[in-house]
Amino acid sequence: xxxxxxxxxxxxxxxxxxxxxxxxxxxxxxxxxGLVGPNGAxxxxxxxxxxxxxxxxxxxxxxxxxxxxxxxxxxxxxxxxVPESVALPDYLTVEELVIYSGRxxxxxxxxIKQRIDEYxxxxxxxxKRKTLILQLSRGMRQKAAMASALIHDPxxxxxxxxxxxxxxxxxxxxxxxxxxxxxxGKTIFLSTHMLDTAExxxxxxxxxxxxxxxxxxxxxxxxxxxxTKENATLEEVFLKLTEETEKxxxxxADEQPKVRRGLFxxxxxxQ
Amino acid sequence: xxVARDLxxxxxxxxxxxIKSSKASMVLIAVYVVGMLPSGVGMSMSVVNLVNxxxxxxxxVNQLAALxxxxxxxxxxxxxxxxxxxxxxxxLLFTAPIPPRTYLAxxxxxxLTVFSVFLLPLGIFLVMIVASLQLSIISTIMIxxxxxxxxxxxxxxKTSFAVLEAHRQDSLVKTALTAIILLLIFPAVSLALPxxxxxxQLPYPSTLLAEIMLSSVCGITPxxxxxxxxxxxFLASFAAFFYCSKLNLFQLAKPVxxxxxxxxxxxxxxxxxxxxxxxxxxxxxxxxxxxxSKSLRTFLMKKELVRITRDGSLFMVFMFYAxxxxxxxxxxxxxxxxxxWMFLLAFYSFMxxxxxxxxxxxxxLDNLWMPLTSGLSFGQVxxxxxxxxxxxxxxxxxxxxxxxxxxxxxxxxxxxxxxxxASIIGSAANLYTMVVFLTRKRRATPALMINYxxxxxxxxxIAPAYIYAIFAMxxxxxxxxxxxxxxxxxxxxxxVFWFLSRQIEKDALNIEL
Numbered sequence: 001x002x003x004x005x006x007x008x009x010x011x012x013x014x015x016x017x018x019x020x021x022x023x024x025x026x027x028x029x030x031x032x033x034g035l036v037g038p039n040g041a042x043x044x045x046x047x048x049x050x051x052x053x054x055x056x057x058x059x060x061x062x063x064x065x066x067x068x069x070x071x072x073x074x075x076x077x078x079x080x081x082v083p084e085s086v087a088l089p090d091y092l093t094v095e096e097l098v099i100y101s102g103r104x105x106x107x108x109x110x111x112i113k114q115r116i117d118e119y120x121x122x123x124x125x126x127x128k129r130k131t132l133i134l135q136l137s138r139g140m141r142q143k144a145a146m147a148s149a150l151i152h153d154p155x156x157x158x159x160x161x162x163x164x165x166x167x168x169x170x171x172x173x174x175x176x177x178x179x180x181x182x183x184x185g186k187t188i189f190l191s192t193h194m195l196d197t198a199e200x201x202x203x204x205x206x207x208x209x210x211x212x213x214x215x216x217x218x219x220x221x222x223x224x225x226x227x228t229k230e231n232a233t234l235e236e237v238f239l240k241l242t243e244e245t246e247k248x249x250x251x252x253a254d255e256q257p258k259v260r261r262g263l264f265x266x267x268x269x270x271q
Numbered sequence: 272x273x274v275a276r277d278l279x280x281x282x283x284x285x286x287x288x289x290i291k292s293s294k295a296s297m298v299l300i301a302v303y304v305v306g307m308l309p310s311g312v313g314m315s316m317s318v319v320n321l322v323n324x325x326x327x328x329x330x331x332v333n334q335l336a337a338l339x340x341x342x343x344x345x346x347x348x349x350x351x352x353x354x355x356x357x358x359x360x361x362x363l364l365f366t367a368p369i370p371p372r373t374y375l376a377x378x379x380x381x382x383l384t385v386f387s388v389f390l391l392p393l394g395i396f397l398v399m400i401v402a403s404l405q406l407s408i409i410s411t412i413m414i415x416x417x418x419x420x421x422x423x424x425x426x427x428x429k430t431s432f433a434v435l436e437a438h439r440q441d442s443l444v445k446t447a448l449t450a451i452i453l454l455l456i457f458p459a460v461s462l463a464l465p466x467x468x469x470x471x472q473l474p475y476p477s478t479l480l481a482e483i484m485l486s487s488v489c490g491i492t493p494x495x496x497x498x499x500x501x502x503x504x505f506l507a508s509f510a511a512f513f514y515c516s517k518l519n520l521f522q523l524a525k526p527v528x529x530x531x532x533x534x535x536x537x538x539x540x541x542x543x544x545x546x547x548x549x550x551x552x553x554x555x556x557x558x559x560x561x562x563x564s565k566s567l568r569t570f571l572m573k574k575e576l577v578r579i580t581r582d583g584s585l586f587m588v589f590m591f592y593a594x595x596x597x598x599x600x601x602x603x604x605x606x607x608x609x610x611x612w613m614f615l616l617a618f619y620s621f622m623x624x625x626x627x628x629x630x631x632x633x634x635x636l637d638n639l640w641m642p643l644t645s646g647l648s649f650g651q652v653x654x655x656x657x658x659x660x661x662x663x664x665x666x667x668x669x670x671x672x673x674x675x676x677x678x679x680x681x682x683x684x685x686x687x688x689x690x691x692x693a694s695i696i697g698s699a700a701n702l703y704t705m706v707v708f709l710t711r712k713r714r715a716t717p718a719l720m721i722n723y724x725x726x727x728x729x730x731x732x733i734a735p736a737y738i739y740a741i742f743a744m745x746x747x748x749x750x751x752x753x754x755x756x757x758x759x760x761x762x763x764x765x766x767v768f769w770f771l772s773r774q775i776e777k778d779a780l781n782i783e784l
Binding site for chain 2: 048051052053054055072073074075076077079081083087088089090091092093096099100101103104105106109112113132134148
């Protein structure tokens with residue numbers, strides 16, 4: 001199974017807060033991959049860097065074997081994205097939003113027409129077709145965002161906390177859809193702090209803590225890595241691994257770039 | 272008492288905290304207070320001069336009464352909504368064991384405290400009058416006391432109607448409210464139209480206050496019946512307020528998002544934008560986004576037009592030009608009319624892109640992740656926005672220029688050049704500044720400062736077009752020379768437009784969300 005996404009030694013700081021500290025990550029084609037970690041672990045920063053919404057300070061990224069630094073726009077055509085707090089153009093209707101999303105991703109009109117019907121049905125939005133986004137509930141907005149993220153049938157679908165605010169029936173439909181896409185060789189990369197969701201949905205999981213990848217693998221691999229009991233849940237594994245990281249700072253922490261403070265050096269970093 | 276005091280401190284902290292948290296809000300409030308001082312002083316000096324010149328101010332009772340009466344009518348309009356409370360109050364206060372009466376009393380004190388900022392110029396006005404005319408203590412008490420009673424009367428009446436409207440939910444309260452509002456409008460109408468009844472002669476609360484204020488200014492003690500009248504109005508409104516404060520208004524209140532006066536934060540802008548979209552999309556929904564557009568550029572331009580229509584920006588543009596047309600029509604007879612409307616047109620062509628770009632930032636900032644993660648060059652999106660802004664800023668004033676020039680037999684070349692230059696440079700400079708301020712280090716800059724920076728840059732870049740227009744008028748150039756001289760100005764404007772649109776495309780790569 002080849003990699004669709006590879007992050008190598010990615011660093012990112014917001015002023016004097018170190019968000020990512022040498023993050024390494026590999027996501028394979030056709031898998032549902034979960035990025036789990038506590039609040040502030042660096043999950044959203046990682047996703048935003050992959051999407052080009054934030055610049056990394058150091059490191060390398062490959063998406064679908066394309067280096068975003070070399071081709072800052074093209075690589076995004078194979079990505080679909082649903083952010084955590086879904087801000088959408090409130091002045092558009094659901095149908096217009098999906099059309100807009102399709103057109104800016106160069107999807108042919110015929111395909112847009114077909115897929116609108118399909119995704120609005122999957123996400124139970126057919127009745128809301130002509131409704132303004134402004135008038136939708138949070139869960140409905142999330143569904144509309146998913147429909148617009150899927151309109152170009154992306155190879156890599158990136159979702160930040162995808163199930164928050166969605167009703168159980170909607171969650172079930174989404175999980176089914178994720179599984180079907182994975183069977184078709186498409187990749188789902190989701191970030192969540194809901195460990196039960198990750199345990200049930202994902203083939204593999206990466207646990208990140210304080211901006212570093214603590215462990216990656218399927219649940220069995222994570223159990224053996226963390227030396228927990230055979231039937232340990234992801235939550236137990238997660239707690240064990242993050243506790244261990246708290247106690248033992250990694251080698252990478254020593255490499256951490258220092259942030260120079262002062263009048264002129266507030267944003268400058270020394271290696 | 273302890274609960275009420277804590278509640279008051281909490282409500283004030285919430286209201287004033289929103290102002291304190293933003294430098295722009297602090298600046299706005301300072302500008303308001305400082306800006307209103309001269310008008311307070313000026314108004315008081317006019318009254319003092321009138322009295323000193325021997326003119327009897329009581330002759331203006333009718334006018335003042337009509338004005339005050341219209342103000343009450345305007346304030347009562349909000350009671351149609353029923354009783355409203357901020358969302359945070361519903362979550363934090365209405366779920367706590369606080370009696371509605373305590374809550375209402377605290378709300379009254381909070382409103383009075385916040386309202387005192389707005390009353391500051393009025394206070395200065397009164398102090399100046401009292402000091403300049405050396406009024407007696409009785410007259411001062413009459414003016415201040417009468418005003419305070421009137422203020423409480425309006426507050427109590429408005430709150431009582433709002434609570435009753437929410438409580439009863441039938442047409443009785445609405446009918447009574449409508450009747451009272453109509454009655455309150457009549458004094459103003461009767462000044463302009465010959466109505467069968469002299470409404471201002473009737474014992475309206477506004478008439479009573481006007482009589483107290485103006486008599487006291489002349490040093491005359493107002494008639495006892497007038498004083499009693501305003502006290503009766505106050506007591507009646509207080510009785511209604513007292514009755515309403517017994518009702519469980521916590522179940523009746525409609526939630527509204529919290530907006531503090533002078534709060535310019537992004538959150539408040541978002542709330543206002545949401546309201547605009549709700550309102551304007553009723554009319555703008557006909558201009559819809561479909562798959563009809565062949566090219567991506569046309570599609571993106573159409574999408575922007577849909578936004579401009581539905582968020583009310585287009586309405587504001589037309590309002591701008593409607594005001595301009597009214598000014599132009601009013602000045603038609605004047606000799607300076609032509610140069611004046613020419614510069615007004617150019618000024619508006621410069622203001623419209625600033626306004627459109629500011630709205631674009633407000634509405635689209637949070638949505639930019641969509642084009643930025645799509646694989647589409649942001650330059651394409653920016654160009655579509657730019658063309659729409661330039662088109663809108665140019666088309667309407669250009670049409671007005673042609674029409675007004677034809678009507679006045681004037682030469683349209685200079686104003687057309689000015690409008691073209693102002694609209695295309697204005698659009699590009701404004702959008703460029705917005706994009707520059709979307710990079711990480713500059714994102715925290717207050718929107719107001721960004722707007723000023725954008726307008727400053729536009730002004731600088733449009734300067735050659737203004738210089739051309741001034742020289743063309745001073746030298747009274749003939750039409751051929753005007754056209755020849757316009758060519759370098761237009762080439763310069765197009766070059767600035769091209770250069771800035773290239774820069775926008777480059778700087779878009781540095782946008783961080």
